[in-house]
Amino acid sequence: MTADRYNAREAEPRWQKVWDERGIFRTRNDDPRPKYYVLEMFPYPSGRIHMGHVRNYTMGDVLARHMRAKGYNVLHPMGWDAFGMPAENAAMERKVHPKAWTYENIGTMKKQLQSMGLSLDWNRELATCDPAYYKHQQKMFLDFLAAGLVERRQSKVNWDPVDQTVLANEQVIDGRGWRSNALVEQRELTQWFFRITAYSEELLAALDTLERWPEKVRLMQRNWIGRSEGLLVRFALDSATTPSRETELKIFTTRHDTLFGARFMAIAPDHPLATAAARKDPALAAFIAECKRHGTAQEIVETAEKKGYDTGIKAIHPFDPSWKLPVYVANFILMDYGTGAIFGCPAHDQRDLDFVNRYGLGVTPVVCPADVDPASFVVTDTAYDGDGRMINSRFLDGMSVPEAKEEVARRLEGERRGNAPVGERQVNFRLRDWGISRQRYWGCPIPVVHCEACGVVPVPEKDLPVVLPEDVTFDRPGNPLDRHPTWKHVACPECGKPARRETDTMDTFVDSSWYFVRFTDPWNADAPTDRAAADAWLPVDQYIGGIEHAILHLLYSRFFTRAMRATRHVGLDEPFAGLFTQGMVVHETYQRQDGSYAMPAEVKIEGAADARRATLTATGEEVKIGSIEKMSKSKRNTVDPDDIIGSYGADVARWFMLSDSPPERDVIWTEEGVQGAWRFVQRLWRLVQEAVAACGETTGVAGDDSAALAIRKAAHRALANVSEDIAKLRFNRCVAHVYELSNALQAGLASAKGRGASPDTRVALREATEILVQLFQPMMPHLAEECWAALGHDRLAAEAPWPQADATLLTEETLTLPVQVNGKKRADVTVPRDAANSDIEAAVLQLDAVRRALDGKAPKKIIVVPQRIVNVVA
RNA sequence: GCCCCUGUGGCGGAAUGGUAGACGCGCCUGACUCAAAAUCAGGUGGCCGCAAGGUCGUGCUGGUUCGAGUCCGGCCAGGGGCACCA
Numbered sequence: 001m002t003a004d005r006y007n008a009r010e011a012e013p014r015w016q017k018v019w020d021e022r023g024i025f026r027t028r029n030d031d032p033r034p035k036y037y038v039l040e041m042f043p044y045p046s047g048r049i050h051m052g053h054v055r056n057y058t059m060g061d062v063l064a065r066h067m068r069a070k071g072y073n074v075l076h077p078m079g080w081d082a083f084g085m086p087a088e089n090a091a092m093e094r095k096v097h098p099k100a101w102t103y104e105n106i107g108t109m110k111k112q113l114q115s116m117g118l119s120l121d122w123n124r125e126l127a128t129c130d131p132a133y134y135k136h137q138q139k140m141f142l143d144f145l146a147a148g149l150v151e152r153r154q155s156k157v158n159w160d161p162v163d164q165t166v167l168a169n170e171q172v173i174d175g176r177g178w179r180s181n182a183l184v185e186q187r188e189l190t191q192w193f194f195r196i197t198a199y200s201e202e203l204l205a206a207l208d209t210l211e212r213w214p215e216k217v218r219l220m221q222r223n224w225i226g227r228s229e230g231l232l233v234r235f236a237l238d239s240a241t242t243p244s245r246e247t248e249l250k251i252f253t254t255r256h257d258t259l260f261g262a263r264f265m266a267i268a269p270d271h272p273l274a275t276a277a278a279r280k281d282p283a284l285a286a287f288i289a290e291c292k293r294h295g296t297a298q299e300i301v302e303t304a305e306k307k308g309y310d311t312g313i314k315a316i317h318p319f320d321p322s323w324k325l326p327v328y329v330a331n332f333i334l335m336d337y338g339t340g341a342i343f344g345c346p347a348h349d350q351r352d353l354d355f356v357n358r359y360g361l362g363v364t365p366v367v368c369p370a371d372v373d374p375a376s377f378v379v380t381d382t383a384y385d386g387d388g389r390m391i392n393s394r395f396l397d398g399m400s401v402p403e404a405k406e407e408v409a410r411r412l413e414g415e416r417r418g419n420a421p422v423g424e425r426q427v428n429f430r431l432r433d434w435g436i437s438r439q440r441y442w443g444c445p446i447p448v449v450h451c452e453a454c455g456v457v458p459v460p461e462k463d464l465p466v467v468l469p470e471d472v473t474f475d476r477p478g479n480p481l482d483r484h485p486t487w488k489h490v491a492c493p494e495c496g497k498p499a500r501r502e503t504d505t506m507d508t509f510v511d512s513s514w515y516f517v518r519f520t521d522p523w524n525a526d527a528p529t530d531r532a533a534a535d536a537w538l539p540v541d542q543y544i545g546g547i548e549h550a551i552l553h554l555l556y557s558r559f560f561t562r563a564m565r566a567t568r569h570v571g572l573d574e575p576f577a578g579l580f581t582q583g584m585v586v587h588e589t590y591q592r593q594d595g596s597y598a599m600p601a602e603v604k605i606e607g608a609a610d611a612r613r614a615t616l617t618a619t620g621e622e623v624k625i626g627s628i629e630k631m632s633k634s635k636r637n638t639v640d641p642d643d644i645i646g647s648y649g650a651d652v653a654r655w656f657m658l659s660d661s662p663p664e665r666d667v668i669w670t671e672e673g674v675q676g677a678w679r680f681v682q683r684l685w686r687l688v689q690e691a692v693a694a695c696g697e698t699t700g701v702a703g704d705d706s707a708a709l710a711i712r713k714a715a716h717r718a719l720a721n722v723s724e725d726i727a728k729l730r731f732n733r734c735v736a737h738v739y740e741l742s743n744a745l746q747a748g749l750a751s752a753k754g755r756g757a758s759p760d761t762r763v764a765l766r767e768a769t770e771i772l773v774q775l776f777q778p779m780m781p782h783l784a785e786e787c788w789a790a791l792g793h794d795r796l797a798a799e800a801p802w803p804q805a806d807a808t809l810l811t812e813e814t815l816t817l818p819v820q821v822n823g824k825k826r827a828d829v830t831v832p833r834d835a836a837n838s839d840i841e842a843a844v845l846q847l848d849a850v851r852r853a854l855d856g857k858a859p860k861k862i863i864v865v866p867q868r869i870v871n872v873v874a
Numbered sequence: 875g876c877c878c879c880u881g882u883g884g885c886g887g888a889a890u891g892g893u894a895g896a897c898g899c900g901c902c903u904g905a906c907u908c909a910a911a912a913u914c915a916g917g918u919g920g921c922c923g924c925a926a927g928g929u930c931g932u933g934c935u936g937g938u939u940c941g942a943g944u945c946c947g948g949c950c951a952g953g954g955g956c957a958c959c960a
Binding site for chain 2: 041220223547680732750
């Protein structure tokens with residue numbers, strides 16, 4: 001064998017240059033072909049790309065190249081999610097300006113992405129930290145403000161009392177600030193909010209229309225929005241016990257059927273009634289302060305031990321004026337949800353039960369399961385939240401849960417106190433408005449001015465963008481914009497008197513909530529969008545990214561698109577018609593004796609299976625092979641894409657990322673896997689050269705010589721399978737089909753060599769080779785160009801139209817059906833494709849295995865599933 | 875704590891409710907070679923059997939079905955999200 005090795009290092013940059021020079025991935029908005037918009041979540045420019053990016057962008061690229069071959073005008077852009085905290089952290093730690101750091105990272109990462117051979121239209125590149133981008137974001141903020149979609153109000157933040165700064169949840173570790181180590185407190189600030197809750201109902205309902213979204217993402221969003229139908233109940237307060245003149249406590253409940261099981265009331269630590277009561281009760285004030293002494297993360301609140309403080313206030317049961325319930329301040333009640341107050345029914349809610357067990361408040365079960373005797377039904381440690389009949393509930397006794405809910409709602413609606421009904425049916429959402437204020441420098445400035453005389457004044461459009469000042473310092477914590485000597489001082493746009501700029505910047509989720517729209521006309525200096533371009537390109541046909549964005553980024557983008565519609569920047573509601581969430585890239589970990597981690601590149605692996613051991617290449621020290629985890633800097637189990645591309649080539653990295661694991665699941669990066677991919681690249685190259693040698697420049701249509709027919713069938717079956725699987729993003733199966741075809745082609749070539757190929761076979765072999773190259777072109781585009789050129793083509797493989805599978809080659813004349821007896825496979829039967837069921841049954845009854853099983857008796861039943869299986873029930 | 879997902883050979887995985895293990899990795903045998911690597915050909919879930927074949931087998935457990943990896947109930951284990959990481 002004299003075949004050359006395929007030299008990826010030489011070939012890949014060569015083909016990348018050809019693609020670039022011919023501009024074949026540049027997309028025009030006036031192209032008349034049908035559009036297809038494929039987008040991968042744009043990266044944060046953290047420094048270098050990681051394997052997760054390689055996986056994500058390879059998947060999108062396969063789809064983009066495939067759709068291009070299918071004749072679509074494909075939009076496949078790339079940009080940078082360039083604002084965010086890491087740039088400020090770098091500034092503090094390494095004394096480098098966030099802007100310089102960010103753009104340097106972008107430069108590095110762009111080069112890395114380009115070395116992957118992605119079919120991107122780099123002409124549309126954008127960075128969210130560019131004033132040319134955020135100018136339009138500021139304009140939309142003002143439009144949203146005018147449309148009533150922006151509000152300003154108080155909300156809680158994590159406050160570091162030592163650094164005097166606001167902390168992200170990520171910066172709070174075990175309740176302490178990450179730099180100062182001080183105990184974090186909750187603090188109220190006035191902040192800007194986008195009124196996403198104005199669209200709660202719509203965002204929920206429209207989930208049903210997102211048919212090409214994973215069901216689990218829709219479910220997660222549904223739960224996040226959290227619509228619940230319940231009852232608002234106004235409990236009267238015993239005036240003798242209230243701190244000042246409070247007369248009632250409003251609660252929201254979805255379990256009004258259990259009102260007779262009530263044992264206590266609970267209010268949030270920041271509920272106004274709690275604040276009022278604390279003014280007269282120092283111990284309560286201390287308890288509330290204690291509750292605020294941890295961060296704002298919900299996880300912390302809900303996993304904390306359930307604690308309460310009895311305020312001494314009594315609430316009066318709405319159905320019994322003589323029944324008084326104690327009002328507790330409790331650490332597990334959230335002011336953000338409902339009214340920040342509940343009634344506690346321990347028998348049917350686990351949290352309430354834990355609470356009464358701690359404070360000895362007792363339990364009354366009011367819903368009895370169907371199969372339990374009401375007289376003996378008790379609840380002690382486990383609350384019962386199932387269905388049943390009402391007990392211990394006076395006029396509700398004997399009713400079902402829904403009947404009881406209806407009866408309670410009806411009675412309390414009809415009863416009035418003051419001039420309002422005691423009960424009111426209400427739909428409540430868990431979804432909260434989106435707080436976008438950040439007390440940070442490296443973000444999009446919020447374009448408003450605070451004037452003592454005029455209040456909050458929007459920056460006039462002609463003055464946009466409000467540009468970040470560059471002369472800032474990071475020697476101290478806190479917001480550099482706020483302490484900048486001149487930037488915030490500005491004349492009020494309305495009255496001209498000295499005023500102050502807003503120094504908060506926007507949440508970086510705002511930046512990523514509309515970049516996909518901007519890509520449709522990124523050159524537009526006058527407006528955020530060109531309506532014609534945006535409406536023609538959107539929605540994104542296929543969006544691909546990590547599952548970690550299942551809720552926030554995707555929900556915010558859905559809201560933002562609606563807000564842009566309301567302010568006439570786009571004409572649609574849903575930005576992403578198809579969504580795919582890919583899994584993570586994971587790798588083994590290696591740990592030294594001293595517990596520190598070693599990187600895969602530093603380690604040598606020997607042996608197999610149980611005998612595998614790892615040693616440090618440099619010193620020979622043995623390291624422990626640890627669990628497989630998400631690639632991360634802290635575990636040092638990362639593999640640098642540059643190293644892989646440098647030694648094996650981009651095609652190998654791409655191929656391995658697509659092989660084996662289903663794209664929605666995690667993929668384990670292994671050295672063996674990469675080498676397997678590399679060997680396959682070489683094998684394909686040899687195969688194509690052999691095929692060229694065997695078939696020459698043969699063209700024409702193959703006849704049905706039996707060898708030729710077998711090859712053609714294999715090729716067209718692979719073609720049909722790959723076409724179907726790419727469309728469904730089942731790339732691991734595409735890989736398997738390419739392997740199958742190359743196996744079939746290799747066998748075909750070997751026997752053709754032995755016997756001397758007929759003209760028909762030569763034509764079939766050439767056709768199969770061309771199909772093979774086209775099938776892997778989206779996945780390994782450089783190798784495909786090299787092979788395509790070797791096959792004598794002048795045009796690029798990237799520009800070749802997708803071949804059409806010949807349907808007549810996909811069906812067989814006879815079928816071999818498995819035969820089961822009582823559900824267990826015992827034999828096969830081969831029948832003509834269109835055999836009648838009765839003929840199949842007759843053939844099956846002749847089989848030895850079936851006769852043995854029936855032992856002379858007639859079968860009870862024969863089930864023939866056409867084209868599938870036969871089951872004989874003996 | 876709440877919400878969501880996943881669990882199949884030695885390993886990654888395949889399987890519209892219809893032959894469990896496609897395809898790959900690894901391993902074994904053979905060819906080529908002085909030898910090794912590379913490459914090529916064949917084999918490869920466990921147990922019993924010379925074989926034909928049988929039998930067990932998709933985290934555990936119960937159910938629906940002619941038939942369950944797939945559907946339903948209960949559990950166990952691992953992972954993702956929880957509103958200021960992106």
